[in-house]
Amino acid sequence: MKFIKIFLIFLLLNSTIVLANPRISLEEKIGQMLIVGFRGLSVNNRSPIIRDIKRYNLGGVILFDYDIVLKSHRRNIKSTRQVKSLVNKLQSVAKTPLFVAIDQEGGKIRRLKKKHGFPNTLSAQVLGTKNNLNLTYKNAKIIASNLKKLGINFNFAPVVDLNINNSPVIGGLKRSFSSYPEVVTNHASTFIKAHSAYGIINAIKHFPGHGSSTTDSHYGITDVTNTWQSVELEPYKN
Incomplete structure (x- = not known):
């Protein structure tokens, strides 16, 4: 509980700093409030998610192993090495360090599966x-x-x-x-x-x-x- 309280205080202070910074546009401040999904096992400078991280100063991304719309298992996760490389590339272009999120509860609900090496x-x-x-x-x-x-x-x-x-x-x-x-x-x-x-x-x-x-x-x-x-x-x- 103590850690949670400290973390919440940190978030509030950090948010205040970001919002009060006159060098950050309103669009970028809104971008910091968003954690978004995207398609791709890898990304490059032409990838939409890279463009959006740079343009909107996104707060974070979320990774999935399955693409529901396309009914494909080639979403963001293939192997440990591939995921690490993907995350590093995303962070390398972010003006503010990204939240990189995932659903990894354990049991049936896990994006990082044994077949991926986890x-x-x-x-x-x-x-x-x-x-x-x-x-x-x-x-x-x-x-x-x-x-x-x-x-x-x-x-x-x-x-x-x-x-x-x-x-x-x-x-x-x-x-x-x-x-x-x-x-x-x-x-x-x-x-x-x-x-x-x-x-x-x-x-x-x-x-x-x-x-x-x-x-x-x-x-x-x-x-x-x-x-x-x-x-x-x-x-x-x-």
């Missing part, structure tokens, strides 16, 4: 069921250390949704640590602690709670009006 890690459900914080830390350490080697500095994980309604996109994919908020809080905090040791930022998700949903928000609007419970906010409070 180790498998356990799902949140398995870790929550075992309820061994040392195991959770070791698991998260594997994730964080590999992200660090690649230059990826932002992990959109862990999931802090409660497995209340066996949501098809949360419980159904074993992405929740537990239906009990204290278990979720303990394991999520441990996951974050392991990432902090490697300088990796985390984003906890999905506020205000996706665990009680009955549909998948990737395929349409998910309304939790009749299923959401206030207890789903507990991991965020803690």
Whole structure:
């Protein structure tokens, strides 16, 4: 919690410095608020993402292994060497260091897969069921250390949704640590602690709670009006 507070203060101060800088245009200030996806296993000076990083001073990029629109596995990830080279090239043209983000939760939800040369890690459900914080830390350490080697500095994980309604996109994919908020809080905090040791930022998700949903928000609007419970906010409070 102390690290999170310090990091938030740093972000606020850094944002204030950027916004107050008269040399940075309004367009560039808006660009700093954006983390965008792009296509390409490699990039060069003619690539749209390189053009946009230079022109709009983008805040960051997010990497995917699968292109949903094109139904292709050739999006941004092929191998450890390729990803590291890609990240280095992106950072080399950025006026302000980029957030390089990815979804690497463990279990089924991981962009860096074994076929790409990355180790498998356990799902949140398995870790929550075992309820061994040392195991959770070791698991998260594997994730964080590999992200660090690649230059990826932002992990959109862990999931802090409660497995209340066996949501098809949360419980159904074993992405929740537990239906009990204290278990979720303990394991999520441990996951974050392991990432902090490697300088990796985390984003906890999905506020205000996706665990009680009955549909998948990737395929349409998910309304939790009749299923959401206030207890789903507990991991965020803690």
